[in-house]
Every structure is written in structure tokens, then in C-alpha cells.
Amino acid sequence: MSAGILxxxxxxxxFLASTFDHSKAKLPGTxxxxxxxxxSFKVFNxxxxxxxxxxxxxxxxxRVLMRNALPIAAAPSxxxxxxxxxxxxxxxxxxxxxxxxxxxxxxxxxxxxxxxITVRSLASVLTEGRTEYIALLSSQDSATGNAIVAxxxxxxxxxxxxxxxxxATIAEPLHLIHVTASPAAHFxxxxxxxxxxxxxxxxxxxxxxxxxxxxxxxxxxxxxxxASLAHTAMVTGSAADGMRLETMMARVKTRAKFDxxxxxxxxxxxxxxxxxxxxxREANASLTGVSLLGGREHADTALQIxxxxxxxVSRETFKYILDEEATGVFQGMIRVAPDAQKTDGKMLSKxxxxxxxxxxxxxxxxxxxxxxxxxxxGATCGGLDSEQLFYLQTRGLPLRExxxxxxxxxxxxxxxxxxxxxxxxxxxxxxxxxxSARHKTMTAPADVTL
Amino acid sequence: MLEVKNLTVxxxxxxxxxxxxxxxRDGEVAALMGPNGSGKSTLSYVIAGRKxxxxxxxxxxxxxxxxxxxxxxxxxxxxxxxxxxxxxxxxGVATLTFLKAALNxxxxxxxxxxxxxxxxxxxxKATSAKLKISQDMLKRxxxxxxxxxxxxxxxxxxxxxxxxxxxxxxxxxxxxxxxxLRLVAEGVNAQRAPSRGFLVITHYQRLLDYVxxxxxxxxxxxxxxRSGGKELALELEKSGYRDYSEEAAVA
Numbered sequence: 001m002s003a004g005i006l007x008x009x010x011x012x013x014x015f016l017a018s019t020f021d022h023s024k025a026k027l028p029g030t031x032x033x034x035x036x037x038x039x040s041f042k043v044f045n046x047x048x049x050x051x052x053x054x055x056x057x058x059x060x061x062x063r064v065l066m067r068n069a070l071p072i073a074a075a076p077s078x079x080x081x082x083x084x085x086x087x088x089x090x091x092x093x094x095x096x097x098x099x100x101x102x103x104x105x106x107x108x109x110x111x112x113x114x115x116x117i118t119v120r121s122l123a124s125v126l127t128e129g130r131t132e133y134i135a136l137l138s139s140q141d142s143a144t145g146n147a148i149v150a151x152x153x154x155x156x157x158x159x160x161x162x163x164x165x166x167x168a169t170i171a172e173p174l175h176l177i178h179v180t181a182s183p184a185a186h187f188x189x190x191x192x193x194x195x196x197x198x199x200x201x202x203x204x205x206x207x208x209x210x211x212x213x214x215x216x217x218x219x220x221x222x223x224x225x226x227a228s229l230a231h232t233a234m235v236t237g238s239a240a241d242g243m244r245l246e247t248m249m250a251r252v253k254t255r256a257k258f259d260x261x262x263x264x265x266x267x268x269x270x271x272x273x274x275x276x277x278x279x280x281r282e283a284n285a286s287l288t289g290v291s292l293l294g295g296r297e298h299a300d301t302a303l304q305i306x307x308x309x310x311x312x313v314s315r316e317t318f319k320y321i322l323d324e325e326a327t328g329v330f331q332g333m334i335r336v337a338p339d340a341q342k343t344d345g346k347m348l349s350k351x352x353x354x355x356x357x358x359x360x361x362x363x364x365x366x367x368x369x370x371x372x373x374x375x376x377x378g379a380t381c382g383g384l385d386s387e388q389l390f391y392l393q394t395r396g397l398p399l400r401e402x403x404x405x406x407x408x409x410x411x412x413x414x415x416x417x418x419x420x421x422x423x424x425x426x427x428x429x430x431x432x433x434x435x436s437a438r439h440k441t442m443t444a445p446a447d448v449t450l
Numbered sequence: 451m452l453e454v455k456n457l458t459v460x461x462x463x464x465x466x467x468x469x470x471x472x473x474x475r476d477g478e479v480a481a482l483m484g485p486n487g488s489g490k491s492t493l494s495y496v497i498a499g500r501k502x503x504x505x506x507x508x509x510x511x512x513x514x515x516x517x518x519x520x521x522x523x524x525x526x527x528x529x530x531x532x533x534x535x536x537x538x539x540x541x542g543v544a545t546l547t548f549l550k551a552a553l554n555x556x557x558x559x560x561x562x563x564x565x566x567x568x569x570x571x572x573x574x575k576a577t578s579a580k581l582k583i584s585q586d587m588l589k590r591x592x593x594x595x596x597x598x599x600x601x602x603x604x605x606x607x608x609x610x611x612x613x614x615x616x617x618x619x620x621x622x623x624x625x626x627x628x629x630x631l632r633l634v635a636e637g638v639n640a641q642r643a644p645s646r647g648f649l650v651i652t653h654y655q656r657l658l659d660y661v662x663x664x665x666x667x668x669x670x671x672x673x674x675x676r677s678g679g680k681e682l683a684l685e686l687e688k689s690g691y692r693d694y695s696e697e698a699a700v701a
Contacts (some may be wrong), residue, residue, distance in 0.1 A: 387538050388538050388540055390498075390500055390501075390522060390538075391534065391537070391538040391540070392540070392548070392552075393499075393521065393522035393523045393526070394498050394499070394522045394523070394525070394526055394530075394531075394532050395523075395526060395548075395552035395555075395556075395608060395612070396523050396526040396527050396552045396553070396555040396556035396559070396612065397523055397551060397552055397555050398521070398523050398555065399521065399523070401551070401555060402523075405540075405543050405548065405551065406540070406542075406543070408542075409540065409541065409542025409543045409591075410542065412542050413541070413542050
């Protein structure tokens with residue numbers, strides 16, 4: 001490698017390179033894992049941080065946006081684990097939970113898991129060289145070459161491998177709780193294998209933290225024949241300088257069903273990538289999300305949906321509420337392979353801009369190589385409807401309250417489709433908190449039901 | 451009492467209301483009739499506080515207080531209500547949540563205590579039964595997917611709950627079949643009170659058979675061109691609006 005290229009490195013890139021050099025001997029894994037890490041770092045190093053001249057990163061120039069890289073997190077100390085243990089037991093936390101602190105699996109904090117679920121730490125899987133899991137963890141499909149996914153593989157410290165036994169039906173949601181306990185960078189790779197005919201609801205949550213942190217998290221999902229997964233993610237924080245790079249790579253087999261909803265809010269920079277591949281016939285997937293952005297927050301949702309089998313249905317609907325100087329990005333690609341006939345794919349992005357300085361970038365794409373398909377995409381951008389606002393105002397609602405009612409309805413449509421009461425309430429509460437923070441003195445009207 | 455004094459209003463430089471004067475006393479039901487484009491709906495929007503219009507001169511006074519510089523929600527809290535010609539569909543906003551929020555926002559602004567949910571529900575149930583508004587309608591999103599008649603009844607329900615001192619009904623009869631019209635008219639009549647004035651905007655005599663007005667005003671080209679008793683509406687039904695349009699043009 002020539003010195004010229006090295007000189008062009010940003011401080012963040014140089015810091016990441018030195019982090020890799022210093023950490024690689026200590027990172028968990030067999031020699032084969034070490035080789036995988038080396039190869040992955042080469043992939044990252046070849047391109048460096050993704051930038052605007054790379055099409056997939058045109059609207060999210062990490063080379064500019066990521067000013068610095070934080071030191072890699074250490075495993076949580078005993079006092080930290082102890083402190084959280086007290087906090088969790090006081091806070092009536094859901095018992096069916098898996099807890100990661102700074103990306104490290106902490107079994108002591110995790111609750112009782114029902115029969116049919118097995119959890120292993122990523123570190124143990126890598127150290128023991130469990131090839132059956134490593135093969136899955138490293139199967140990146142169309143994410144191959146993605147610099148952020150490669151960086152994750154190079155530096156992955158820990159995570160969890162969750163297995164749901166075939167035919168197991170897990171009634172209550174399994175909570176995956178991410179705790180940020182230090183101002184550090186964490187690299188997490190997790191896998192979720194839902195066996196044939198099994199069903200699970202996985203609820204990912206970011207535990208409120210005063211630390212921003214920089215997270216690079218990958219979740220590899222494999223759904224067996226007829227399996228069902230309902231996934232929700234609270235991608236939230238309270239730090240303008242926080243950064244979260246998140247990648248979900250899912251493979252869906254015959255007649256499996258996959259629903260995923262994510263709420264993004266309160267983190268300075270978010271890039272959420274979803275790579276979804278239909279590998280079996282007549283499977284069904286729905287990806288939805290809401291981004292509530294203010295200040296100078298930047299959130300990018302980038303989807304790649306690969307229809308590689310016949311008769312699968314995919315629905316993607318993403319909504320953005322953008323205030324102040326926030327930037328929203330939606331990029332979605334539906335690719336239909338030549339033999340994926342009878343594919344039904346629809347993608348939609350809707351944005352409400354509440355400020356003249358907010359920006360929304362939409363890039364929906366379709367690549368269709370089969371001839372008997374129904375695919376479409378749409379994108380809308382605009383302000384709130386003035387007719388609706390006026391109607392609500394004439395009934396006595398102050399403008400800000402009328403706005404909040406309409407905005408909650410806008411986001412609520414997708415939230416309600418989660419279909420589980422406690423989770424719906426938790427997400428709605430987040431939306432209300434965001435709206436009332438925006439309106440300061442405003443209190444959102446309480447629900448009234450018959 | 452509502453007083454519209456020498457009101458001149460324009461939209462992008464075009465005059466819509468031209469030195470209009472109209473007074474409706476407490477307890478009075480005034481009908482406002484006139485051809486299409488005479489400015490009737492504009493008048494109702496301007497009174498309710500819609501921002502897209504420029505008030506060039508004049509004043510709108512409710513119970514002795516000028517409304518001109520007040521936001522629509524403040525006008526509502528001061529006792530003004532507008533039943534829309536086309537009530538707006540608001541998907542995702544639960545009807546009951548909205549009704550309670552509106553009622554309590556007005557009470558809060560007037561310095562009154564907020565209604566508890568049981569008190570609120572009692573009022574809603576009593577009033578909605580009279581208007582034949584089903585529980586199912588109340589459970590749905592506000593006006594979303596409602597028929598024309600359902601939307602109008604929902605507006606009348608809101609009027610009954612908010613108990614305004616002055617209500618404007620903008621073509622409340624449009625799009626209603628005869629049964630729905632009767633139901634809506636009964637809802638309006640139930641609200642008639644010595645302390646409450648109404649301005650009923652309509653093209654047709656039909657509504658006025660059910661909601662019998664005390665006075666009738668004819669509007670053309672942005673002004674009131676003739677006023678009279680309820681017999682004036684019957685006369686218009688026979689003669690049409692042609693005379694008044696020309697009269698306004700000459701004036």
C-alpha cells in the first residue's frame with residue numbers, strides 16, 4: 001500500500017487501524033476466526049470509511065460525519081454489572097431478557113429463558129470454533145464488501161447466538177437489551193436462528209444511558225421453513241454525538257414470516273442497513289420503521305431485499321418526522337431474481353418536514369429480472385395538512401397540540417401494526433415523549449377507549 | 451351576539467367579501483343564502499380564523515370581543531363553533547381521544563376544571579345516542595371512512611359537547627338524504643337556546659323546513675343584499691338567485 005493513500009486517511013480511519021492492530025491478538029476466536037478478521041479488515045481498509053462517492057453511501061458520508069473513533073470498549077467490570085443488577089431488579093424489568101453491556105453478553109443480568117431457547121455468547125462460539133454457527137455468522141450475502149459489516153467482523157468482541165428449537169412457540173417476547181455503560185466503541189455480532197415451524201417475538205431495546213458511545217452491531221437472522229419472527233427495535237438514545245451503525249442480515253426460508261419494526265430517535269448519527277433474502281417459496285416479510293429526528297440528527301435506513309424464490313411477498317414502509325436541521329435518508333432496493341416469479345414487493349417512504357432546514361433524501365430502486373411480478377415503490381415528502389390542522393384548531397386544540405395529534409397518528413399507524421399491546425404502548429410513549437419535548441409545555445392527550 | 455362590521459376580505463388580491471355587515475343576536479337563528487361563489491363559505495372560514503384570507507378592513511365581534519387577532523382555537527374557547535361543509539378526515543386520531551382533548555383544551559383555556567373520563571363518557575354517550583351515532587363510529591378514527599351523513603352528525607355531536615355560544619353551520623344539509631337531514635336538524639334544534647345564536651348557511655329552502663330561521667339574509671358578490679324573515683327563503687325557492695346577483699352587480 002502506498003504512502004500516498006495512507007496520508008489521505010482520516011483521523012477516525014487511522015484510529016480504527018491502530019485499534020485493530022492493538023486488539024486483534026486479544027479478540028476472541030480460533031486461528032480461522034483470526035484469518036476472517038484479517039481478511040475483513042483488509043476489505044474495510046481498501047475503501048476506508050464509506051463516503052459520498054460510493055453510491056450506497058451517497059447521502060451518508062461517514063468519512064465526513066464520523067469525526068473521531070472512540071477506543072474499543074472493555075468488558076464490563078464487576079461493580080458495573082453489580083450496579084445494573086440492582087437497577088434492573090428495582091425497575092420491574094421483563095424477566096425474559098438477554099442483556100448486553102457495551103456489546104458484551106452478561107448472563108448474570110439476563111433472566112430466565114423458557115424451554116426452546118438456547119443462548120450462547122459470541123465469544124464462546126468463536127473461541128470454541130463452532131463451525132456450524134461461524135458459517136452462519138459469516139454468511140453476509142449481498143452485504144459482502146460493505147465496509148461497516150467488514151469492520152464489524154474484524155473487531156467483533158461479543159454478542160449472542162440465540163437459537164429457537166424447531167416447532168417451539170415462545171409466547172412472551174424475548175427482550176434483547178443493549179446497555180451503553182462507557183463512552184466507547186462497541187462491535188457486536190449476534191445471530192438468531194429460528195428453527196422450522198418455531199415462532200418468536202424479539203424486542204430489542206436501548207437502555208437509557210448518559211453515554212453516547214459508538215456502536216457497530218450486526219444481527220444475522222435465519223428463519224427456517226414455516227418459522228415466524230416478529231422483531232422490534234428501539235434504536236434510541238439521548239446523545240447528539242452518539243453513533244449507531246446497525247446491520248441486519250436475514251435469510252428467510254419457505255413459508256416463513258418475518259416482521260420487523262424499528263424506531264430511530266435521539267442518536268446523532270444512525271445508519272441502519274437491512275439485507276433480506278428470500279431463499280424459500282411463499283415467504284412473507286414486512287419491514288417498517290419510524291424515524292423521529294431533530295437537531296442535527298442524521299438517520300439513514302438502507303434496505304436490500306433479494307427475492308430469490310417464487311411467490312414471496314415483501315412490504316417496506318418507512319416514515320420520517322424531521323424537525324430543525326435533521327436529515328433523513330431512505331434507500332431501498334428490491335431485487336427480483338429471474339426465477340422468482342409471482343413476487344409481490346412494495347416499498348413506501350413518507351416524510352413530514354416540520355422545518356425549512358430539514359432534509360429528506362429518498363432513493364427507492366427496483367431491479368426486476370423475472371417477468372411475472374407485482375412490484376412498486378413510492379415516496380412522499382411534505383408538511384402537515386393545513387385543512388386537518390385548521391379543523392382541529394377550530395375545536396379548541398392549540399396549534400402545537402393539533403400538530404402533535406397528527407404526528408402521533410402518522411407514526412402510530414406503523415406502531416399499531418406491531419400487534420402486541422405492551423410493545424405498542426412502549427413505542428407510543430416514546431413518540432409522545434419526543435413530541436412533548438418538541439412542544440415543551442404541551443401534554444399529549446390521553447387515550448380514551450370505550 | 452355575533453357582529454360582522456364592514457368586513458372586507460381578499461385572497462391573493464381578489465376581493466371576496468366587500469364591506470359586509472351582519473348581526474345575529476343571542477337566541478336567533480339566521481339563515482344565510484346566496485348563489486355559488488357569493489362568499490358564504492369564505493365568511494364562515496374568516497369568522498373561524500382561517501389564515502389563508504386577508505382581512506382588509508372591518509371587524510368580527512363575538513359577545514362584545516373582537517376575534518380578528520385570535521387564533522382559531524382561542525375563538526373556539528370563546529364560544530365559536532363551525533360545522534364544516536366538508537368535515538375533515540383525520541386517520542389515526544381516535545374520535546374519543548380527540549373529543550376529550552378538544553373539550554378539555556377549551557375548558558383549560560377558560561380556566562375551568564378538566565372533565566374526568568367517566569364524566570366525559572357520560573356526556574358522549576347521552577349525546578351520541580340522540581344523534582344515532584353508534585359505539586362503532588366512536589371507536590373509529592375521526593371521520594375516517596365516514597359517510598357524508600356520519601361526518602355531519604359527528605360535527606353536530608362536537609357542537610353539542612362543546613356547547614358554543616355561537617355556531618355556524620356551513621351547508622350542513624349538503625350531501626344528506628332526507629332521513630339524515632332530519633336527524634341533523636333535530637340535533638341542531640335541540641341546541642337552540644336563548645343564549646345561543648346560529649348562522650345557518652344553505653343554498654336551499656329544504657333545511658329551513660326543519661331548522662326554522664328567525665331571519666334570512668341573501669348574500670351576493672361578497673355582501674348582504676337583502677334581509678328579511680323566514681318567508682324570504684320561500685320566495686327565493688321560487689325566484690332563484692338571479693335577481694340578487696344582478697342587483698349586487700349594479701350596486
